Amino acid sequence: MNRAGNWVGGLLMVLAAPVLALVLSGIIASVLLLATGYSVGDFWSILLTAPSERQVVNILNYGAILYLSGVAAAIGFRMNLFNIGVEGQYRIGAFAGAVFAGSGWLTGPLNTIVAILIAMVSAALWAGIAGFLRVTRGVSEVISTIMLNAIAGYLVGYFLRKLGEQSGNATSTKDVPESSWVGGIDILKGSGQELLGLSLFAVVVGVLYWLVLNKTVFGFNLRATGGSETAAVASGVDVKRMVVVSMLLSGAVAGLIGMPVLFGDAHNYGSSFQTGIGFAGIAVALLGRNNPVGIALGALIFSYLHEQANNLNILAGISPDIVQVTQGVIVLCVVVAYEVARRVRVRIEQASVAAALETRRSERTEVPA
Amino acid sequence: MSVAVPVSGQPQAPVPDEPTGSRAARWVAYALAIFVLVSLVRVLTGADDIDSAGALRAALIAAVPIVLAGIGGLWSERAGVVNIGLEGMMIMGTLGAGYFGYHYGVVAGLLGAMAFGALGGLVHAIATVTFGVDHIVSGVAINIVAAGLAAFLAKAFFSGLEGGGPTQSPPLPRPVNLPLAFLADPLGELEEKHWFLVSDAASLLRAVTDRISVVTVLALVLVAFTGWVLWHTGFGLRLRSVGESPSAAESLGVDVYRYKYIGVVVSGALAGLGGAYLALVAASGYQNGMTQGLGYIGLAAMIFGNWRPLGTLVAALLFGYTQSINLRGSTDSLHALLLVIAVVLVIVGVLMVVRRAPRNAALLGVAGLLFLIWFVATDSVSSKFTGMAPYVTTLLVLTFAAQQLRMPAADGQTYRKGSAG
Numbered sequence: 001m002n003r004a005g006n007w008v009g010g011l012l013m014v015l016a017a018p019v020l021a022l023v024l025s026g027i028i029a030s031v032l033l034l035a036t037g038y039s040v041g042d043f044w045s046i047l048l049t050a051p052s053e054r055q056v057v058n059i060l061n062y063g064a065i066l067y068l069s070g071v072a073a074a075i076g077f078r079m080n081l082f083n084i085g086v087e088g089q090y091r092i093g094a095f096a097g098a099v100f101a102g103s104g105w106l107t108g109p110l111n112t113i114v115a116i117l118i119a120m121v122s123a124a125l126w127a128g129i130a131g132f133l134r135v136t137r138g139v140s141e142v143i144s145t146i147m148l149n150a151i152a153g154y155l156v157g158y159f160l161r162k163l164g165e166q167s168g169n170a171t172s173t174k175d176v177p178e179s180s181w182v183g184g185i186d187i188l189k190g191s192g193q194e195l196l197g198l199s200l201f202a203v204v205v206g207v208l209y210w211l212v213l214n215k216t217v218f219g220f221n222l223r224a225t226g227g228s229e230t231a232a233v234a235s236g237v238d239v240k241r242m243v244v245v246s247m248l249l250s251g252a253v254a255g256l257i258g259m260p261v262l263f264g265d266a267h268n269y270g271s272s273f274q275t276g277i278g279f280a281g282i283a284v285a286l287l288g289r290n291n292p293v294g295i296a297l298g299a300l301i302f303s304y305l306h307e308q309a310n311n312l313n314i315l316a317g318i319s320p321d322i323v324q325v326t327q328g329v330i331v332l333c334v335v336v337a338y339e340v341a342r343r344v345r346v347r348i349e350q351a352s353v354a355a356a357l358e359t360r361r362s363e364r365t366e367v368p369a
Numbered sequence: 370m371s372v373a374v375p376v377s378g379q380p381q382a383p384v385p386d387e388p389t390g391s392r393a394a395r396w397v398a399y400a401l402a403i404f405v406l407v408s409l410v411r412v413l414t415g416a417d418d419i420d421s422a423g424a425l426r427a428a429l430i431a432a433v434p435i436v437l438a439g440i441g442g443l444w445s446e447r448a449g450v451v452n453i454g455l456e457g458m459m460i461m462g463t464l465g466a467g468y469f470g471y472h473y474g475v476v477a478g479l480l481g482a483m484a485f486g487a488l489g490g491l492v493h494a495i496a497t498v499t500f501g502v503d504h505i506v507s508g509v510a511i512n513i514v515a516a517g518l519a520a521f522l523a524k525a526f527f528s529g530l531e532g533g534g535p536t537q538s539p540p541l542p543r544p545v546n547l548p549l550a551f552l553a554d555p556l557g558e559l560e561e562k563h564w565f566l567v568s569d570a571a572s573l574l575r576a577v578t579d580r581i582s583v584v585t586v587l588a589l590v591l592v593a594f595t596g597w598v599l600w601h602t603g604f605g606l607r608l609r610s611v612g613e614s615p616s617a618a619e620s621l622g623v624d625v626y627r628y629k630y631i632g633v634v635v636s637g638a639l640a641g642l643g644g645a646y647l648a649l650v651a652a653s654g655y656q657n658g659m660t661q662g663l664g665y666i667g668l669a670a671m672i673f674g675n676w677r678p679l680g681t682l683v684a685a686l687l688f689g690y691t692q693s694i695n696l697r698g699s700t701d702s703l704h705a706l707l708l709v710i711a712v713v714l715v716i717v718g719v720l721m722v723v724r725r726a727p728r729n730a731a732l733l734g735v736a737g738l739l740f741l742i743w744f745v746a747t748d749s750v751s752s753k754f755t756g757m758a759p760y761v762t763t764l765l766v767l768t769f770a771a772q773q774l775r776m777p778a779a780d781g782q783t784y785r786k787g788s789a790g
Contacts, residue, residue: 032518036525082505084453139767142453142505143672146665147760158753282509319524319535324517332492332510336500343501 017341018287021333022301029326033318042316047308053191055307060187063296063303064199065257069281070299071209072253074290075246076141078213079226085130085145087278088152089251093123094258095156095173098269099163101262102174111180112263120255126152127251128244135240141247149278160271172270182263196264201256202296210292222246254278283331289338302327396679406712408569416705418697420569422560424690425576427697430651432689433588434459434660437643438667439674439681440595441636445490446676447599448632449612450497451781453508456664457515458489458637462644464519467538467655468526470648475542479584479645486641487634489515494633498626501783512664520657527655538655541648547586549578582650584642589682591639596678608632612777615784625784640664666692669763675774688759695755703750711740729769 030040051059069086076083083089097119101111130148133139164171184194213219224232225242233239257277262269284302288294305327309320411419418424438455445452452458465485470478489511496507520536527533532540552575559571599605610618611628619625643663648655666688673687674680694702714737721730767774 032521036522038525084505084509133764133768137768137771139764139771142451143668143767144764146453147669147764150662150665150760151757151764154753154757158751161753279509279513283513286506286510319521321517321520321524325514325521326517328510328512328514328517332496332507332514335502335506335510336496339500339502 014289017337018334020337021287021330024333025326025329028329029322032325033322038318039316043312043318043322046311046315046318047305049308049311051304051307053188054193057188057191057193057195059300059303059307061196061199061260062306063299064196064202065260065277066280066284066299066302067202067296068205068253068257069277070284070288070295071205071281071292072250072257073278073282073285074288074295075209075222075250075253077226077285077290079222079242079246080229081131081134081243081246081250082142083127083130083145083247083250084142084282085127085148085152085278086250086254086257086281087275088145088149089123089127089254090257090278091156091273091275092126092152093119093251093255094262094273095159095269096122097255097259098173098176098262099159101176101180102268104174104177106180107177108179111177112182115176115180115263116256116259119259120252123255124248124251127247127254131244131247134247135243141243160269164270170270170272172268172272174268176263176267180263181267182260184264196260198256198260198263201259205253205256206292206296213292218245257281280327283327286331287334301330396683403713404569404573405566407709408566410705410708410712411569412563412565414701414705414708416701417563419702419705419709420572422557422572422575422579424694424697424702425573426579427693428686428690429576429581429585430689431693431696432685433585434643434646434651434663435667435670435688435692436592436682436685437588437646438640438664439670439685440592440678441486441639441643442668442671443595443599443636443676443678443681444608444632444639445493445636446671446780447609447612447777448629449615449777449779449782449784450493450629450633450636451504451508452490452493452633452636453505453668454489454493454511454515455508455636455640455667456660456662457508457512458486458493458640459644459647459660459664459667460512460515460519461485461489461637462641463648463655463659464522464526464644465641466645466648467523467541470541470645471527471530471533471538475544475649478541478649479544479642482641482645482648483638484641486644487638489641490634490637491630493637494630497783498629498633501785503783504781516658523655523657533654536657538648541654543653544582544584544649546580546582547578549581553579584646584650588642588646591642592678592682599678609777612779615779615782616788619786626786629784640667643667666759669759672774672776673763673766676776687762691755691758701749703755704744704748707740707744707750711737711744713737714740732769 029043033040033043069090072086072089073083097115100118101115104111106114126148127145130139130141130144133144134141160171160173164173182197184196187195211219213223221232221237221242224235225237225239229239232242258269258273261274266273280302284298285295287298287301288296305323309323312318312322313320407420411417438459441458442452442455462482462485465482466478469481473481493507493511496502496510497504523538524535527538528535530539556571556575556578560568560575562568597605599609607618607623608628608631610621610623611625611632615625618628644660647659647663652659667685670684670688671681673684674682694706714733718730718733718737721727721733
């Protein structure tokens with residue numbers, strides 16, 4: 001097999017799995033709608049209607065947040081570290097950033113910058129607890145991050161009540177002073193909706209993620225550890241240090257998730273701050289196979305579904321929860337499809353190696369004279 | 370992706386094999402010691418609600434879903450499959466109880482919840498066992514699907530019904546209680562006297578007899594049943610062998626996939642039953658999001674309980690107690706609890722000195738002292754702290770007692786049929 005053919009085949013293989021997953025989850029959603037008596041036709045026609053300009057901007061905004069969350073999860077995944085705790089880290093980070101920015105100790109952009117740094121550091125430290133426990137006490141990061149998620153929820157709730165302000169039914173942190181807001185970008189004139197300024201973090205983080213992963217020693221070590229820990233140890237990688245550093249990095253990115261909305265839209269952290277983004281990020285990272293471009297595609301698909309869900313409810317009375325089902329099914333199908341594809345590839349490789357060995361042996365036996 | 374992370378340089382100490390009798394005796398001794406301690410603290414601080422029948426009853430009700438999820442996790446993990454999806458399976462259980470309970474009665478509700486939970490388990494088994502998907506990934510996906518599916522179906526099932534709505538079912542029939550109500554009054558009178566030990570025993574007895582649901586009893590029976598099946602039958606030995614060393618099990622003729630499937634599906638059914646308990650006993654109907662992470666607490670209870678049924682039960686009772694005391698809002702008992710914790714920490718610390726583990730002993734001593742200071746310096750505790758107590762304790766137990774914990778050796782690892790060689 002020549003190299004180019006291999007490459008095309010590989011690309012097809014990579015794309016086949018997610019496409020298959022999308023189709024399968026579409027079928028499952030249709031069956032579910034049929035079984036519960038909703039109109040399948042309405043579902044598809046609404047889902048496949050081109051989004052309005054306003055919706056496009058919404059999709060980009062939410063997609064950027066999902067992307068950040070996806071990269072946060074992917075950093076750990078690349079070295080077989082299961083950071084389930086993006087959700088908790090994101091909340092801790094967003095809350096700490098909001099409290100600082102709202103306190104008004106600094107003004108203007110300086111306030112914004114310092115608050116963002118505080119969000120990143122606090123989220124990183126929260127994630128670091130799991131990394132530290134793993135390398136010093138051997139505690140599985142899966143379990144510790146699940147526990148830390150729950151603890152983060154209670155902690156934020158406690159301090160929100162202690163430090164926050166009551167307005168009506170909702171409690172929230174003090175508003176960020178207007179001088180520190182980050183304005184939107186009017187990318188689609190007349191859509192009435194602006195791209196949140198800090199959504200651009202997604203682009204920056206995406207590029208950095210790609211650079212660090214592919215062009216630095218650290219990135220190489222990270223991938224090596226993920227590929228084979230024993231081989232990495234044998235070649236001198238300090239795995240313990242890698243675990244802690246990648247948890248810290250993962251947490252730092254998680255700290256950014258809340259920033260676009262905090263400085264561009266909500267201006268405070270309140271009980272209405274969106275939850276569940278951390279778990280959606282895990283799903284997006286899996287969908288995109290931890291690849292910077294793949295995660296972006298995954299984030300946009302999820303964001304698109306999320307945005308269209310509102311219309312499902314408004315126009316056809318279909319419960320928007322169907323979209324969450326679809327998202328979950330996509331993830332489940334895609335991981336199964338990747339695993340099947342991997343097994344097929346391994347089998348093909350084994351067969352081709354066996355065939356190559358066979359021909360070489362037969363050549364050798366034919367030539368002796 | 371590995372979940373088992375042995376600490377380098379500290380080989381896991383094998384748990385010494387004790388005869389079952391002496392282990393049971395030790396547990397009883399611990400329980401008695403705690404009982405006397407709590408009674409003492411109650412008399413000293415006057416926080417009578419700390420072990421009132423009401424508080425203990427609420428704790429038991431809060432503990433049942435946790436223990437059901439916990440032994441559910443046990444079945445799965447003993448067969449070597451990590452089950453983060455317990456939460457989702459529990460959610461499916463609440464929905465199943467709501468649908469079948471409303472249309473076909475209590476028994477159908479319980480069975481339907483188990484069936485829905487088992488369905489979640491089946492999906493997990495297909496993904497992890499047949500397709501070899503990472504266990505954590507599959508579990509996370511199942512939790513996402515289950516939460517969405519339950520919300521979606523709830524709207525479809527309950528919207529038009531009287532007393533129901535898009536997010537909740539109509540009131541559901543309640544499983545019957547054991548006919549032990551005649552004991553309630555005399556025990557209640559005894560409890561009111563607030564005598565040292567005697568009244569505490571009375572309130573304990575009252576908590577387990579007054580309006581106790583058959584499902585509560587069923588859950589306790591299932592804990593014992595799980596212990597018996599997994600540790601005292603050939604079937605259980607094979608199931609556990611699959612979780613310890615699947616290749617060895619397969620080379621001896623055990624059908625590894627079959628046992629893993631059984632473990633995970635039973636796990637889902639038990640988590641589903643936990644969901645049914647929430648919808649039918651603890652509350653009076655299905656509600657969206659009513660599990661509130663109890664599946665995760667169940668998982669924590671299983672770990673805290675060292676992957677054993679009795680340990681899981683004790684942990685679930687402990688966690689249930691902190692959850693219920695939170696709901697009762699009795700800040701007095703919370704405060705008194707600090708003293709109990711301080712004393713327990715110090716005692717365990719002293720035990721650590723005897724066991725020649727000075728570092729742990731020092732840490733526990735310091736922690737105990739901190740709790741004591743907290744107790745003396747304040748006179749109430751925020752309820753948020755009890756809410757997070759189960760998670761913090763589990764984290765601390767994992768941190769300081771990791772060497773005593775022993776998870777199944779092949780837990781979380783994907784096994785492919787025929788790789789035994």
